[in-house]
Amino acid sequence: MVQYQEIDRTLSALADPTRRGVLERLGRGSATITELAAPFGISLTGMKKHVRVLEEAGLLTTEKVGRSRLCSLGPRRLDDVQQWMEMHRRMLDERLDRLGELLETTKGTPR
Amino acid sequence: MVQYQEIDRTLSALADPTRRGVLERLGRGSATITELAAPFGISLTGMKKHVRVLEEAGLLTTEKVGRSRLCSLGPRRLDDVQQWMEMHRRMLDERLDRLGELLETTKGTPR
Numbered sequence: 001m002v003q004y005q006e007i008d009r010t011l012s013a014l015a016d017p018t019r020r021g022v023l024e025r026l027g028r029g030s031a032t033i034t035e036l037a038a039p040f041g042i043s044l045t046g047m048k049k050h051v052r053v054l055e056e057a058g059l060l061t062t063e064k065v066g067r068s069r070l071c072s073l074g075p076r077r078l079d080d081v082q083q084w085m086e087m088h089r090r091m092l093d094e095r096l097d098r099l100g101e102l103l104e105t106t107k108g109t110p111r
Numbered sequence: 112m113v114q115y116q117e118i119d120r121t122l123s124a125l126a127d128p129t130r131r132g133v134l135e136r137l138g139r140g141s142a143t144i145t146e147l148a149a150p151f152g153i154s155l156t157g158m159k160k161h162v163r164v165l166e167e168a169g170l171l172t173t174e175k176v177g178r179s180r181l182c183s184l185g186p187r188r189l190d191d192v193q194q195w196m197e198m199h200r201r202m203l204d205e206r207l208d209r210l211g212e213l214l215e216t217t218k219g220t221p222r
Contacts, residue, residue, distance in 0.1 A: 004128045015122035017115040020195065027202030073206055078196045084131065085189045085196065091138030095184055 007080055013057035018042065019050050023059060023073065032068040118191055124168035129153065130161050134170060134184065143179040 014020055018040050025031060025039070037047035051071060054060035058076030062069045124130055129151050136142060136150070148158035162182060165171035169187030173180050 007131075008126050008128060011122045011126035014195075015119050015126060017119060020118075023199060023202075027199075027206070073203060077203065078199055082193070082196050082200075084125075085193050088134060088138075088189055089193075091134075092184060092188065095138070 007084070009057045010059070010076065010078065010081060013053050013059055016050070016053075019054055022047075022050060022054065022071075026060065026071060026073045030070050030072040032065075032070055034068070036071060118195070120168045121170070121187065121189065121192060124164050124170055127161070127164075130165055133158075133161060133165065133182075137171065137182060137184045141181050141183040143176075143181055145179070147182060 021040065022036055025036060033044060033047050033051060036051070037044050040047070051060060051062065051069075055062060055074070058074045060071055060074045062071050064070075132151065133147055136147060144155060144158050144162060147162070148155050151158070162171060162173065162180075166173060166185070169185045171182055171185045173182050175181075
């Protein structure tokens with residue numbers, strides 16, 4: 001159940017284009033909240049909320065540096081989420097395979 | 112922007128253990144809303160809400176069969192989401208590589 005909650009929190013955190021954009025930005029290097037807010041054209045307060053959501057999901061870490069808060073990519077790996085997506089892909093593929101077989105066996109059958 | 116919204120909707124839909132469970136169940140075959148609700152111990156009304164969220168994300172399709180509504184796995188493939196997760200994985204790996212290089216170059220350096 002704990003793992004379920006972790007996946008829930010991760011997927012909720014990622015279900016926002018600004019938050020995904022923040023992670024992409026941090027992939028190129030650490031940045032302060034002010035530096036993160038500017039390109040997205042949102043307020044510092046708004047960015048702080050996004051940062052907190054990402055931090056709670058382990059996708060981002062923050063560090064106090066002087067008067068600023070420096071954000072970096074967090075330790076959370078998406079392996080469990082990727083595994084789930086892969087299982088979903090297999091389920092869809094099998095469904096299509098079964099549909100294909102069904103079409104094959106009914107081919108030539110008089111209507 | 113359209114694609115962003117689609118990813119957002121998909122991730123939000125998946126950020127719930129019941130909804131992920133419904134998709135896993137449908138991977139084994141179609142089911143009515145009543146059949147879906149029973150194992151999760153939730154009301155029909157509750158399950159209908161989950162089904163609507165999944166349907167809006169293209170992860171599930173429904174079909175009226177007599178008095179029941181039959182649910183099946185929808186056509187939505189998670190390729191774009193998987194691509195994003197893969198990019199995130201590479202970013203994390205590169206960050207760890209840089210950290211490793213940094214540790215290597217500072218090794219043996221007098222403090």
